[in-house]
Amino acid sequence: MKDVLKRVVFGKREKYWWMNALVPLVSILLAFIVGAIFIKITGRSPVVAYKLLFGASGLFPGPYWKSHFAEMLIASSMYIATGFGFAIAAKGGLFNIGAEGHFIVGGIAAAYLGYAKPFAGLPKFIHLPLIIVGVMLAGGIWGAIAGYLKAKRGIHEVITTIMLNWIALYLIEAWLVIGPMEAAVETGISGTPYISLSAKLPKILPPTRLNISIIIILAVTFLIWYLFYKTTFGYEIRTMGHTLIFGMEAPKAAGINVERRTIQTMFIAGAVAALGGAFMVLGVLFQYPPIFEGGYGFDGIAVALIGQNEPLGVVLAGILIGALRTGATTVQLAHIPKTFPSIIEGFTVGFIALQMLIRYWIMKLIQGRKKSVQTEMGEDAK
Numbered sequence: 001m002k003d004v005l006k007r008v009v010f011g012k013r014e015k016y017w018w019m020n021a022l023v024p025l026v027s028i029l030l031a032f033i034v035g036a037i038f039i040k041i042t043g044r045s046p047v048v049a050y051k052l053l054f055g056a057s058g059l060f061p062g063p064y065w066k067s068h069f070a071e072m073l074i075a076s077s078m079y080i081a082t083g084f085g086f087a088i089a090a091k092g093g094l095f096n097i098g099a100e101g102h103f104i105v106g107g108i109a110a111a112y113l114g115y116a117k118p119f120a121g122l123p124k125f126i127h128l129p130l131i132i133v134g135v136m137l138a139g140g141i142w143g144a145i146a147g148y149l150k151a152k153r154g155i156h157e158v159i160t161t162i163m164l165n166w167i168a169l170y171l172i173e174a175w176l177v178i179g180p181m182e183a184a185v186e187t188g189i190s191g192t193p194y195i196s197l198s199a200k201l202p203k204i205l206p207p208t209r210l211n212i213s214i215i216i217i218l219a220v221t222f223l224i225w226y227l228f229y230k231t232t233f234g235y236e237i238r239t240m241g242h243t244l245i246f247g248m249e250a251p252k253a254a255g256i257n258v259e260r261r262t263i264q265t266m267f268i269a270g271a272v273a274a275l276g277g278a279f280m281v282l283g284v285l286f287q288y289p290p291i292f293e294g295g296y297g298f299d300g301i302a303v304a305l306i307g308q309n310e311p312l313g314v315v316l317a318g319i320l321i322g323a324l325r326t327g328a329t330t331v332q333l334a335h336i337p338k339t340f341p342s343i344i345e346g347f348t349v350g351f352i353a354l355q356m357l358i359r360y361w362i363m364k365l366i367q368g369r370k371k372s373v374q375t376e377m378g379e380d381a382k
Contacts, residue, residue, distance in 0.1 A: 082300025100297025143270020
């Protein structure tokens with residue numbers, strides 16, 4: 001079982017493969033400890049705060065658990081999607097800040113394909129897959145722009161993806177939603193028209209809002225894992241990621257078309273991140289509103305970092321962030337701002353950034369323990 005887990009989740013890249021899971025767990029624990037200290041300094045009870053937070057997170061059974069669990073998975077599906085927007089690019093040695101833009105582009109594409117004719121008249125089993133494909137194409141093309149500029153013009157992807165975020169936001173919310181795609185005045189609806197019934201994601205846990213978005217993103221997660229660890233294409237991208245960040249030319253020397261792979265990597269990253277916006281429109285809002293609730297793309301960076309850019313890690317980190325955000329409102333009962341979970345998220349990312357130091361501490365602890373055991377065995381032998 002251990003070998004299967006090692007092979008399936010982490011591969012055989014290093015001796016201490018379990019460190020990839022232990023370091024994020026230690027980072028999360030440290031973040032909660034620091035968060036508790038901050039709460040205590042303000043004169044409030046961290047025990048009460050964490051009890052409220054996790055009680056409504058959907059992770060543990062309790063009052064209204066079914067609805068909390070559903071909301072957690074809905075939010076998690078969007079965080080996982082945007083987390084992959086960063087993680088996939090990171091696998092190829094790229095630093096994609098553009099998941100927020102992909103999320104917005106995915107949302108507006110889903111809204112248009114959801115209400116516009118002739119798409120709106122199609123049967124659900126055709127309409128919904130068509131929207132998903134259209135959303136991924138739109139997000140992928142948006143991501144490929146940054147990939148093209150990186151590969152062909154040498155413009156750093158951090159700059160282009162940040163600028164594309166703003167272009168997407170203002171292009172859509174300052175023009176499309178209040179212009180060509182605005183709902184008819186006589187309907188009294190602000191934003192785009194509502195999507196048709198055939199475009200809505202089917203619910204899987206009535207009477208909650210939980211829909212198939214979590215199933216879709218888990219299926220996509222498997223495909224991403226298969227792509228990276230079972231195909232030559234994924235191997236080449238990972239090779240780029242291991243070498244390009246150090247400016248090495250090994251991938252080119254090995255015959256890898258780095259430019260093409262860069263564009264393709266950004267396309268895939270954008271396509272998956274755009275699914276987050278589609279989940280919001282097709283499963284929660286059912287239209288693109290005048291002002292879209294943002295931040296999912298930027299939170300996706302934290303999700304990817306906590307998840308160590310690994311498929312399973314991104315899923316678990318997305319669920320964690322989804323749970324924290326689901327229970328966020330309840331901490332106000334302890335007179336703590338609902339933004340407190342964001343602070344925990346920030347501390348976690350901060351400790352993840354110190355992972356080399358945390359790895360060093362863990363290894364020193366393990367070596368000290370082994371040395372102690374060997375000493376005791378030596379004394380017993382005497």
